[in-house]
Amino acid sequence: MTPLLDVNELSVGFRTGRGVVQALSGASIDLAPGEILLVVGESGSGKTVLAHSLLRLLPRNAGVSGSVMLHGQDLLALPPRAMRRIRARRLALIPQTPASALNPVRRLGGQLLEAARARGLTDDAARRRLRTLLAELDLDLAAVGARYAHQLSGGMQQRVVNAMALVGEPDVVIADEPTSGLDSALVDTTAQQLLDIAARGSALLVITHDLRLAERLGGRLALLYASRIVEVGPSAAFFAGPTHPYGRELLRALPEREGKPIPGLSPELTALPAHCAFAARCPDRFERCGGALPDLYPAADGVLSRCFSHAQR
Ligand SMILES: Nc1ncnc2c1ncn2[C@@H]1O[C@H](COP(=O)(O)OP(=O)(O)O)[C@@H](O)[C@H]1O
Numbered sequence: 001m002t003p004l005l006d007v008n009e010l011s012v013g014f015r016t017g018r019g020v021v022q023a024l025s026g027a028s029i030d031l032a033p034g035e036i037l038l039v040v041g042e043s044g045s046g047k048t049v050l051a052h053s054l055l056r057l058l059p060r061n062a063g064v065s066g067s068v069m070l071h072g073q074d075l076l077a078l079p080p081r082a083m084r085r086i087r088a089r090r091l092a093l094i095p096q097t098p099a100s101a102l103n104p105v106r107r108l109g110g111q112l113l114e115a116a117r118a119r120g121l122t123d124d125a126a127r128r129r130l131r132t133l134l135a136e137l138d139l140d141l142a143a144v145g146a147r148y149a150h151q152l153s154g155g156m157q158q159r160v161v162n163a164m165a166l167v168g169e170p171d172v173v174i175a176d177e178p179t180s181g182l183d184s185a186l187v188d189t190t191a192q193q194l195l196d197i198a199a200r201g202s203a204l205l206v207i208t209h210d211l212r213l214a215e216r217l218g219g220r221l222a223l224l225y226a227s228r229i230v231e232v233g234p235s236a237a238f239f240a241g242p243t244h245p246y247g248r249e250l251l252r253a254l255p256e257r258e259g260k261p262i263p264g265l266s267p268e269l270t271a272l273p274a275h276c277a278f279a280a281r282c283p284d285r286f287e288r289c290g291g292a293l294p295d296l297y298p299a300a301d302g303v304l305s306r307c308f309s310h311a312q313r
Pocket residue numbers: 014016021022023041042043044045046047048049050059061269
């Protein structure tokens with residue numbers, strides 16, 4: 001079966017006064033209808049850049065290469081008008097900073113309805129659906145609709161933009177940290193809404209460093225380190241035992257596990273090494289690691305790992 005979303009060798013570099021910031025390097029992912037893919041990685045590893053490059057929302061200093069096929073059509077080659085239609089109906093973004101997605105000088109009711117209309121819903125259907133989505137998140141459409149964004153807490157704004165993105169049941173939902181600022185009960189409800197959306201056939205790309213949300217959502221997981229996917233496979237396999245040393249050390253660093261931080265720093269994106277970017281911090285490093293960049297090798301059932309320890313020797 002051809003996937004709904006098929007991303008191949010996607011790279012993004014930002015031209016800056018300090019040189020090129022290589023924010024994403026050769027990322028390949030695919031998503032089928034109803035599938036969930038989690039993208040996990042520390043701050044600055046390229047997660048938001050990945051989301052924004054799929055939606056073509058990058059600033060002008062970005063150089064992009066690779067392909068982003070949706071329904072067999074390369075989004076990177078579409079004229080801007082066609083891309084705007086895709087964003088309204090097929091690909092929805094739950095942005096990392098909800099306030100940036102809300103117009104500060106308009107009441108929220110109008111903005112919610114407009115989002116639903118752009119996705120092809122009638123006003124009646126939109127109101128019903130928004131009322132349900134918001135009620136699940138403990139918000140009342142009439143009360144929230146009469147307010148302005150600044151009158152809501154960060155957590156309430158997050159819930160409003162989540163409802164806005166989910167209202168039209170788009171083919172693909174890209175959620176960038178959809179639970180930031182939410183307490184644990186609301187994390188659970190948001191997870192349930194995302195699972196419901198996937199169960200109805202939308203594909204979900206969820207960016208998160210909330211590992212509790214990740215475990216709850218299941219699906220597949222791609223781990224990013226210094227702009228590159230270093231491990232990809234079933235989420236359950238990752239939480240049971242990562243195959244890449246970075247994944248293993250990342251889980252050990254969690255306060256609820258060993259709370260043992262990884263020594264050293266991730267490399268500057270303006271000066272990425274030509275070999276494994278984790279080599280300098282890796283407790284398993286051997287000679288080959290400082291020489292060349294490893295491919296993604298089969299490491300366990302359905303798991304690929306960018307580590308020479310899994311290469312055929
Ligand atoms: N417009 C830009 N110009 C230069 N560098 C950028 C720009 N946007 C993002 N970056 C850099 O790209 C890297 C990845 O950023 P981002 O995808 O936002 O990380 P995260 O994984 O935390 O979401 C960071 O080092 C960030 O500073």
